[in-house]
Amino acid sequence: MDNHPLIDWHSMFMGVALLASARSKDSRKRNGACIASGDYKIVGVGYNGLPRGCDDNDPAYWSDDDADPANSRHSYIVHAEVNAILNCVVLPLTGSTIYTTQYPCPRCVQSIIQVGIQRVVYLEKKDHQVGLNAASAKMLTDARIDVLALNELDVPAAAWCTELSGFIARPRR
Ligand SMILES: [Zn+2]
Numbered sequence: 001m002d003n004h005p006l007i008d009w010h011s012m013f014m015g016v017a018l019l020a021s022a023r024s025k026d027s028r029k030r031n032g033a034c035i036a037s038g039d040y041k042i043v044g045v046g047y048n049g050l051p052r053g054c055d056d057n058d059p060a061y062w063s064d065d066d067a068d069p070a071n072s073r074h075s076y077i078v079h080a081e082v083n084a085i086l087n088c089v090v091l092p093l094t095g096s097t098i099y100t101t102q103y104p105c106p107r108c109v110q111s112i113i114q115v116g117i118q119r120v121v122y123l124e125k126k127d128h129q130v131g132l133n134a135a136s137a138k139m140l141t142d143a144r145i146d147v148l149a150l151n152e153l154d155v156p157a158a159a160w161c162t163e164l165s166g167f168i169a170r171p172r173r
Contacts, residue, residue, distance in 0.1 A: 046083025
């Protein structure tokens with residue numbers, strides 16, 4: 001048994017979020033999210049990508065001109081958290097936890113709150129995004145959502161997930 005240790009729930013759910021992120025075609029940042037119910041069932045998984053039917057090979061969708069909404073990827077990409085909510089297999093999500101590879105942006109926070117998710121566990125946070133992070137934190141606090149970095153919740157799970165993300169990032173044949 002020692003050679004096959006059980007991973008804990010936090011590792012499993014964040015691990016699923018990381019695996020989902022490996023499906024993302026976004027070259028700038030690949031994110032994943034996994035929603036788990038209070039009784040440890042996975043109810044939704046998502047990664048950041050274009051809406052269904054939008055051609056991944058159309059470069060207009062991946063443009064970086066943030067001054068022009070028609071030529072900015074921010075107008076087109078559905079974030080991992082929102083995709084996980086939209087892909088969820090059961091409703092309501094009241095009391096569930098969303099595991100997300102990135103601290104959620106304000107738009108995702110709006111959806112997280114409105115759908116009844118009670119807890120956010122994130123792997124990393126872009127500290128330079130001061131304004132966006134502050135807006136997210138303000139709404140999450142007012143809505144009384146518990147927010148935890150995985151490494152403050154479960155140090156071994158965070159270490160295991162860092163190892164897994166290194167493995168996923170490794171170039172493959
Ligand atoms: Zn977002």
